[in-house]
Amino acid sequence: MRRLLYALALIALASHAAAMTLADYVATLERVQSLVLAHQYAAARAAAQPLHGQVIDSPKGRFNADETILAALAAGDRFDPRFPTRLATTIADLRAAGGAATVRDPDMTIVDSIEKEQTVAPPGGGGDVPLEPSNRLLRVGSAIEEAFRKVGEWIGDLIDWLDSFWPDSDTKEKKPGNIRDIVITIAVGIVVVVILLAWTALRRARRAAPALATSVAMIPSARDEDPLSRASVEWEQYAAQLAAAGRFREAIRAWYHAVLVTLYGASILHFRKGRTNWEYVAALSPSLPWRARFIALTRRFEYEWYGGTESTSEAFEECSREARAIVGALARPLRGAA
16 A cells, blocks of 8 residues: 555655646647648647647646647648638737736748748749749750651652652662652651751740749639738738739738738747737837838738728839848848858
8 A cells, every 4th residue: 555655655746747738748849840830840740749648747737748739630631721820829828817918039941941942033023933944945855856856757758658659679889869869858848847947946945035924813722811821922922923813912911911921030020919019010029120010011901901992013123022031131140140
């Protein structure tokens, strides 16, 4: 009986020692959130594994870690698109319950990963998305190769057919300018013409301006209202597609979401459902050099999105210019710190 009591006491002590603090729990969830936003799902699952069966110490008492987080990540890259929003809301509620008001330093590993995703060439002026010229040249080269092959087969068949009419005698060698010489001359001329046409097509392809991706009518979806439904670079590309389709008002919103997601990834702002854009502005430190640009972008976005039903290309250009400046200002110090 005494040994049983000792064993129970040791189990109770081990359970107490294994409990995780609320701050460590929030930090683990924030790292999982950063990895999910960076589309590093395998790393997110590994970061969340220590939470399995974990007990959390909080000022209001102990509670068990949320097992649904592990369940949501267990399916690999396919999980509920609302999971990042629910995870951000859980983190915000836990921080509020624990009285945490400080902002953690950004995880430089995750920030570097997000920065690498955003190193793609930005859309040109007006939101045009150029196609890669190498793909067009490859298609032209393949078409020329196939044309040469078919022409060669056709010429060979033609020579064999004409040769079948000639008798097997020495008389054809004595005839000047026989049919075989004529056919060979014609074949050589055809090959020369094909080469000239191919050369002309290649010159025109090099001189031509980059083709623009034609946009089709895009149907608005619930994803467009959620900043966390896309990564920052995906919002930038989506803004270019919307602008190319003439939907400048929605393109301005896409650029604003790209800036918000960049701030979330750097842990400068934290997403919370129901928070207004001006509450985000109030959360920024006055010492940030790009804070005035963010205020101007927020003011212009509010005017374009809530003040009317249509926006102009000039308004889109102004908003995209301000948004690019903010993203660039965030990228420079992070690059220097790395």
